[in-house]
Amino acid sequence: MKLYLASANPHKALELQALSDASRAGAGGPVIEVLSAAAVGGMPSVLEDTGTFVGNARKKAVALRELLPADGWALADDSGLCVAELGGAPGVESAYFAGPQGDPRANLEKLAKVMAGVPPARRVAEFVCVLFLAGPGGQQVHFEGRCPGRLALEPRGAGGFGYDPLFIPDGFTVTMAQVPPEVKNRVGHRGRAWAECFGWLAARG
Numbered sequence: 001m002k003l004y005l006a007s008a009n010p011h012k013a014l015e016l017q018a019l020s021d022a023s024r025a026g027a028g029g030p031v032i033e034v035l036s037a038a039a040v041g042g043m044p045s046v047l048e049d050t051g052t053f054v055g056n057a058r059k060k061a062v063a064l065r066e067l068l069p070a071d072g073w074a075l076a077d078d079s080g081l082c083v084a085e086l087g088g089a090p091g092v093e094s095a096y097f098a099g100p101q102g103d104p105r106a107n108l109e110k111l112a113k114v115m116a117g118v119p120p121a122r123r124v125a126e127f128v129c130v131l132f133l134a135g136p137g138g139q140q141v142h143f144e145g146r147c148p149g150r151l152a153l154e155p156r157g158a159g160g161f162g163y164d165p166l167f168i169p170d171g172f173t174v175t176m177a178q179v180p181p182e183v184k185n186r187v188g189h190r191g192r193a194w195a196e197c198f199g200w201l202a203a204r205g
Contacts, residue, residue, distance in 0.1 A: 001201065002033045003133075004068055006060035006076035008043045010036065011161060016077070019185055019194040029202035034075070040067045053078045053092055054142055057132035065134040072136070075197075079129035079189060081163045083151065085115065085122050094163070104162050108155060112166060115151055123151040125167060127176075127189035131197045141200065145192030149176075160184060 005013045017034040024031065037043035044063045048056040061076035068074060080094030090097040090111070098106035115123065126149060132142040148170045155165035157177030164176035169187050176184055185191040 001030050001073070002035055003073050003075040004035050004037060004040060004064055006037060006043060006046075006064040006074050008037065012077055015185075015190065016075070016194065018181070019191055020198065022182070022185060023195065023198040027202075029198060032198070032201065037064055037067075040064070048078070048092070051092060053080065053128055053130040053144075054132070056092060057130045057142060058134075058140065061132040061134035061140070070136060074134045076132045076134075077129065077190065078132070079127065081111075081167065082126050082128055083111070083115070084124040085118055091128075108163055108166060111151075111163060112155055118151075120150065120153075123153075125149060125151050127163075127167065129189040129193040131190075131193045133197065143193045143196035143200065145189040145194070145196065147187060147189040147192065 005016060007013070013034050013036045020032040020034060023029065044067070046060050046063045048059065050056050050059065057076040057078035060078070061074045064076070065072070065074040078092070080091050082088045082091050090107070094107065095102050098110040127147040129145045130142055132140070134140050149168050151166050152168050152175050156175045157165045159179070159181070160177040167176045168174065169176060172179065176188065
């Protein structure tokens with residue numbers, strides 16, 4: 001089965017393919033190939049203005065689905081980091097927290113600066129991921145994964161991407177950027193959302 005990813009981010013396609021391979025290796029199920037939107041001419045421009053992870057993911061999936069063959073499935077990912085101290089920000093604006101250029105390093109640096117001096121008890125945060133599938137005949141379904149945790153006092157670790165160096169998952173003393181990829185895939189928000197998505201696809205046969 002092929003899923004076309006509604007994103008111009010090559011890292012997401014690789015991460016989702018790794019999650020798919022790990023799911024099949026662990027529990028069997030369908031062989032799923034996660035293809036970049038470049039395979040069908042590129043991701044159409046989508047204004048992510050719904051204010052929700054589900055709404056933004058749906059817009060992206062539906063936009064790409066229009067470019068696919070009749071039996072094709074589009075998969076969209078919308079995710080972000082929600083910080084309680086900031087009223088849930090950066091949330092759906094996580095990719096543009098430091099400005100419209102969408103610079104991950106600048107986003108991380110801004111969050112670290114904004115949260116400087118905030119005590120540990122008030123550094124609660126969670127990563128949220130919504131995966132949205134749009135398929136033949138107008139079929140639509142979405143899956144949500146959450147990874148609760150807290151923010152470190154300063155970025156640590158060279159792995160992962162985005163806000164990973166500042167985020168410590170519950171039950172850990174190291175950041176998401178300091179854990180091995182297989183651990184991140186198991187406990188992370190995208191991994192949890194993918195587990196639900198893969199289960200649904202497996203059940204369809």
